[in-house]
Amino acid sequence: MNVLTRNDLKHEWQVSPTEARTIQDRLRTAVISKCEVDQVHRVAGVDVGFEDGGRTTRAVVASLSFPELELEEYQLARLPTQFPYVPGLLSFREIPAILEALKKLSLMPDVLVCDGQGLAHPRRFGVACHLGVLTGVPSIGVAKKRLIGEHKAVPDQRGAWVYLYDKEEIIGAVLRTRQGVKPVYVSIGHRVDLAFAIDLVMQCTTRYRLPETTRWADGVASQRPGWMRRLAQVNIG
Numbered sequence: 001m002n003v004l005t006r007n008d009l010k011h012e013w014q015v016s017p018t019e020a021r022t023i024q025d026r027l028r029t030a031v032i033s034k035c036e037v038d039q040v041h042r043v044a045g046v047d048v049g050f051e052d053g054g055r056t057t058r059a060v061v062a063s064l065s066f067p068e069l070e071l072e073e074y075q076l077a078r079l080p081t082q083f084p085y086v087p088g089l090l091s092f093r094e095i096p097a098i099l100e101a102l103k104k105l106s107l108m109p110d111v112l113v114c115d116g117q118g119l120a121h122p123r124r125f126g127v128a129c130h131l132g133v134l135t136g137v138p139s140i141g142v143a144k145k146r147l148i149g150e151h152k153a154v155p156d157q158r159g160a161w162v163y164l165y166d167k168e169e170i171i172g173a174v175l176r177t178r179q180g181v182k183p184v185y186v187s188i189g190h191r192v193d194l195a196f197a198i199d200l201v202m203q204c205t206t207r208y209r210l211p212e213t214t215r216w217a218d219g220v221a222s223q224r225p226g227w228m229r230r231l232a233q234v235n236i237g
Contacts, residue, residue, distance in 0.1 A: 009134055013082050013096050020089045021123065028125040030133045036191040037111060037138050040066045043204060044109035045213025046101075046131070047221045048094040050081065057081045059097035062216035063109050067203055069212045071231075074220050075104035088122050088147075091130040098131060111192070111200060112139040113213040117147050118187035120164055120172035132190025139189030140197045141172075142211060146185050154183045159202055161186075173198050177205045184209065 009030065011023050044063040051058055062074045077100035083092040094116075102108070117126030118141030126147070132139030149164040151174045158179050164172040164187070172187030173194055186197050204211035210218075220231065 013092060015083075015092070017084075017086050017089060020083070020086075020092050024089075024123045024125040024130075027133055028123060028129065031119070031125070031129050031188075032191045033119070033188055033193060034191075035138075035193040035196045037196060040110045040200070042066055042072060042107065042109045043111045043113055043200070043213050044105075045113050045115070045211070045215070045217035046098055047115055047214070047217035048098065049221055051078070054085070055081055057094065057097040058221060059094065059101045060217045060221040061098065061101040061105060062213065062220055063105060063107070064204075064213060064216060066110070069204060069206070071216055073105060073107070074216070075101045076220070077101040077104065090116065091125075091127040094127060095131055095134070099134070102135065108135075108137060110138065112137050112189070113201070113204065113211055114139060114141050114189060115143070115214050115217070117141045117143050117185070118172070118189035120147060120149055120166075120185055120187035122148055124171070126187070126189075128187070128189025136191075138191040140192055140200065141185075141187045141189050142201055142214060143185040143187075144182075144210075146174075156180065161198060170194070175201060177202065177211075178207070178209050181209045 043066045047060045049058045060076050077097050079097045114128040118128035128139045128141030149166045151164045152162045154176045161173045161175040174183045176183045
């Protein structure tokens with residue numbers, strides 16, 4: 001049950017690591033772990049990088065039609081980095097720029113797919129949870145690497161998955177999106193359940209390991225020639 005009001009969710013970003021952990025512990029009570037998504041017409045991927053030796057945070061949000069997975073809109077924001085690199089507290093370093101990019105979108109997506117952890121986090125409040133709670137938008141975490149937890153071997157077939165456990169608690173799923181490649185780590189962020197998260201990630205994944213949401217956000221952010229040519233062929237707006 002959400003025991004916090006929208007006003008209670010507001011917090012400062014330039015805080016100490018100890019204060020950041022206290023904020024995580026407070027805000028995680030607002031995470032909704034049941035699916036409240038009715039229909040999905042657009043999904044958005046988020047990519048965050050750093051420039052100028054880490055002094056500038058760059059966030060890209062790429063919004064795709066669903067289920068077609070065609071790029072409809074993207075926005076980029078750059079802000080001075082306000083928080084140091086501290087494992088487990090990356091959302092304090094990344095989210096301010098993400099929020100700025102989201103503000104620029106003409107239409108808010110139905111689901112946010114974050115390149116990072118959600119519930120699969122030491123304090124059960126990774127970037128997908130933090131972003132989902134602050135925006136109210138359903139969110140999912142899809143991470144390339146495991147942060148915490150243990151799991152059994154994942155069968156080597158597309159769509160196979162096993163639970164990710166922290167002791168006896170289910171905190172996510174380890175999902176094989178493509179045969180013969182490493183799995184990804186899926187966990188709920190906000191207003192979704194694990195079954196929905198797994199299904200949506202698979203529907204957003206084509207022939208690559210990562211979902212198209214993540215690939216588009218990273219492609220736009222990287223500005224590599226191949227992606228820029230692909231972007232030039234997209235009719236947006």
